Amino acid sequence: MNIFAVDLDPKFAAYSLCDQHIVKMPLETAQMLSTNLSLWGLDHEYKPCFHNHPCTIWARQSYLNFMWLWYHGASLCYTYTLRYKKVHKCEEIIRNALKSLQNGLKKGLVEFPAKGLTPFAQAMPEEFKQENAVEAYRSYYKGAKLSFARWKYGGRPAWAK
Structure with a gap:
């Protein structure tokens, strides 16, 4: 469970991810959104999970956090369609x-305890964490994900070279 916030813009963050994460991350995003909707007693399509995961908690801290994650999820699905020429199974759920x-x-x-976009949860080993969450996620991605990452269907972002 994670939100790879490698850019402040949720669309660019999605487009920057490797092909494997474009396949995997829409499901995790849909799970976080559904879990938070369930906690508010709202309609949701996935069984709640990971209620206390830092990323799930982050998404329900403010309206802008929830919307950032929603736009990111929609952008992951859009990028999936661009790269694989089919619709991701989680797109409708998102x-x-x-x-x-x-x-x-x-x-x-629904009540949100915070205003504005709050600092991203950093769900990663301590060695990658830093004050700037975007830089932390880029460092984490380069340090722990590049060994398997490929961008066969999309361009590798400059920060990942």
């Missing part, structure tokens, strides 16, 4: 998560 959140907000069922 899209429905936004509808569920909007319904919950209209009904007053």
Whole structure:
């Protein structure tokens, strides 16, 4: 479970990921969104999991956090379609998560404890953590993920060279 926040822009963060993560990360994103919706008593499509994972907690701390993750998930699915010429199985689940959140907000069922975008949770070994979470995730990606990463269907980002 993770959110590879390798860029402040959720779309660029998604597009930057290697092919393997473009396949895998939409599921983890859908799970985090669904888990948080379930905690608010809203419609969700996946069974809740990892309630107390730092990334799941981060996503429910503020509206902007939730929306960052939602845009990131939608962008992961869009990138998946660009690279593999098919629709990811989680795309509809991620899209429905936004509808569920909007319904919950209209009904007053959702409260966020923080305002604005809060610092990203850094779910990584201590050796990669730093004050700037984007730089931390880039360092983590380069230090722990490049050994298997490939960008056959998308360009390797400059920071990963």
